[in-house]
Amino acid sequence: MSYWKRYLLIDLTSRTTETYDISQDTVEKFLGGNGIGVYLLHKLTKRGVDPLSPHNPVIINTGPANGTLVPMSSKFCVVSKSPQTNGFTKGFCGGTFGNELKYAGYDGVIIMGCSDEWVHIHIEDDKVYFNPADYLKGCTTSFTQKMIREKFGRDVGCLVIGPAGENLVKYACLISDLRAVGTGGMGAVLGYKKVKAISVRGTKLVRPVNPERLLTFVKEFEKAVYQHPGVKNLAMFGTAAGVLHLQHLGALPSYNWQRETFDDAEKISGEALRSKVIKDVACMGCIVPCGKYTVGKETFTVGPEYEGIFAMGTIIGNRDLDTLIDLDRLTDELGLGQIQAGGVVAWVMECYEKGLLSKDDLDGLDMKFGNTESVARLLKKIAYREGIGDCLAEGSERASDILGVGRDFVMTVKGMEIAGHSPRAVKTQAIGYAVSNRGPVHCDIRPGMEENNITPLGDPTNKGSVAKELAVWTSVVNSIIYCLSAERVVGLKLNDSILNMVNALMDWHLDMSDLNIIGERIYTLERLFNIREGFSKNDDTLPRRIREEATERGYITTDDELKSMIEEFYTAFGWDKDGVPTQETLKRLSLEEFIHDT
Template identity: 35%
Template sequence: MVVGGFHGKILQVNLSRKNFSKVEIKDSEIRSFIGGTGLAASILYDYLTLDLNPLSPEAPLLFLTGPFTGTIVPLSSRYALAGKSPLTGLWGESTSGGYFPFFLKQTGYDGILIIGSLEKPTYLLVGEDGVEFRDASHLWGFSTYETMDAIKREVGGKVYVACIGPAGENLVKYSCVLNDNGRAAGRCGFGAVMGFKKLKAVAVYGSRKPPIAKIDDLKGHIDLALNEIKLNPFIHLIKEYSPAGYVSVGYGFGDTPAYYFSSTIFPMIKVSGRTLKLNYYVKDEPCAGCPIGCGKKILYGKNGIEYVDTVGYEALISPGLLCGIFSLDDIIKIHHLCNVYGLDIISTGVVLAFSIYLYKEGFLADKEFNGGIDYGDSGKIISLIEKIAKRVDIGDLLAEGVKNIGLR
């Protein structure tokens, strides 16, 4: 029997019936698949048939932790979100950090398996005693940040929220699920899966720690790991500059793409992690129990918003360099907008860069962009983000992702 790392059960929530049950995870499954996305693949195997529509009541969505999550092991506050991707129609997995994963495990469940769909917008409040279905009609249309703030106010106390924004509600195929300080399970479009189910958010609280089999052994391994962390040069890079530090490293050997992957030459100094740090970093924003703190609070100072959440490597590359934008002010704004609407920063940037490429190749017309679009056109790119999230005009097509845009 597995004695450490897991509570040994997940919470299965049926949205259509508004009920829940506790489902044991088989010992053999844990031993074979360990946790996170591996274990998620095993648990979901029978649900994910070839003809399953990812945007249907039958489609499952699994929030799952790993054996270290919720324990004293550093860097372990992470959860996997898994199911069938509405973007690809294939297996989808995405992960996120922050505090939500730590407290998901502290609910006394290793994960939450969601099936069915709701008639009215709802959020789930999950604690040690199970689930409360709470009306979220008043939150529908709210940004991710507004949603998290509102739920925290309503529930009070220590509650951690993973939620969707307008992009998920509008079934944008690459909408994300955001939690805490801009941490996102970004890939694969699970925001749309929640949006289809009318599930605005999952909020968790609790203090039930998973069992630890051999605490002294574990502490010894943690000491070794912390030592490795101290010595690892890549960890130093992300601690100092966030993953944005890789922009200049990758630039050195042609691994940092720009202009829709057509060039690796660009004004790197303007968008390097060092430039970002010197001009915008305010303080570290680590996930629960992390000694590194690669997340950084960013100075913003616009529209009454003083600070925004961390801008990582993906944000600099995808809606930044791939779209030919080298102004950190603009990239930070674009990244924040993606968080606000609940859009995956990577897919959003790639779609926008692909659109510019298609326009320049003559596949998309002037009128689609009110007189065309070019690399570096920040104003138009910013306005397109809102159109994508709300599926307005050309945004409705762009919301379908690159494959469907290409097929049109």
């Protein structure tokens, strides 16, 4: 089948493992990936669980598309409670790890407890090994993976933390090859558990329930992929193609969101990056090589993606492509969540230029916008919690409270720095950042409807309803799991192509209303987890700057506008005026067992 209906449960405290079975009913309700991940997080945690405790699980999930012939489906999903937001978090990553896990005979891994010494977990089909990893402590992410592959083989999938995770930086990420599970601080969660690395190799075949039906779908899907002009652009420039497009729209954030255009944007665009590309690369089993091996002055990286150009480029005033590539690689090597790290650095730079923080406060660093040498030094201080880095490792919001400066231009929602798509110009993104269950990311309510002029940019009309459709769509996509870059082919909302994919993978006969219910159920369950953990509608907001300061093109999302759009979003989901799912909605979505969470 395209799913095994079993997870590997690892208890680090007792160094024991067992199989955790997933019922057919759970699969039918939640599909896999993100959906089953949030379901398990609910079931395995109690209200108020400390993110940095033995009781907070790390749940690594595949979806039914992983390990099959479906293109653009190598991503896996990691779910936990975030040490940065204290709420639900999830992240996605491409590469080989997810497929190898599927080939090992598992839909996912649940990691509970805490090890008393640094450990490397190796999974080889049904066998699990706990290997001492003290010798890897302090190592960068690429060196850690190199050492593991020298011992266990070049073909193992790896998932590791860097020094930032070891030192419990609240926005530390997970790295697989040179790709990241970037949001939520899950590197810190694994770091607390003293898990330096996980590797996996599988030899089992994933056999679809109905191979002929799936093959028919795959042939049609591949044809659509090869013919789509947007995919050709993605293959040529990667997601960095978005830089000049957003510059043209007046929606390219820069200088800690003080502006939304960037002088010399063309110097760090996808087109400019093309001159640095030495090889186009694709994830395992993918037919679209959107990854770019690029070379800077001192190193090479995969990317940078658009968000990397935002985080290590425009938002910190860096217009040098070589140093941008170097900083992109540095954040990966340290295991720092790049979007959050860029947001923290940009906040420091604005504080420094406005005289709120001095060189003495910053360990002698000159943190003017564009000073990339100081940026590199500061990132290392953060990863190792040295000097001012110890405070900044908590994130810009907490750092502002600790230092007592710069609160007016902290660019966070729910304690997390916002991603690189404009919530002033893109109204669905304004809603998405404000209500997102995992913090202000661009991957739950996607910006493409407005950035591609399918709906009007800057116009709040009906955007609450549109945002709901986008949230339902990504909830399904992130549970199947296929890459969101495939939105260029399969569309930006649920449609027949996605329905056909699910039915072909599972050999089901769902209709569109069934698929919508699944998406609503998953997104609502994420919301319920956060409500259980103390979140309310008061947390569904945007940074002051977004609500009170207009861009050069006049874009702004005012308090009244945001309130109206969020109320429309709540209503579309069947939640009450406080953003709490009603009992009728929970019954309609077959979530009665979670009614007590409201």
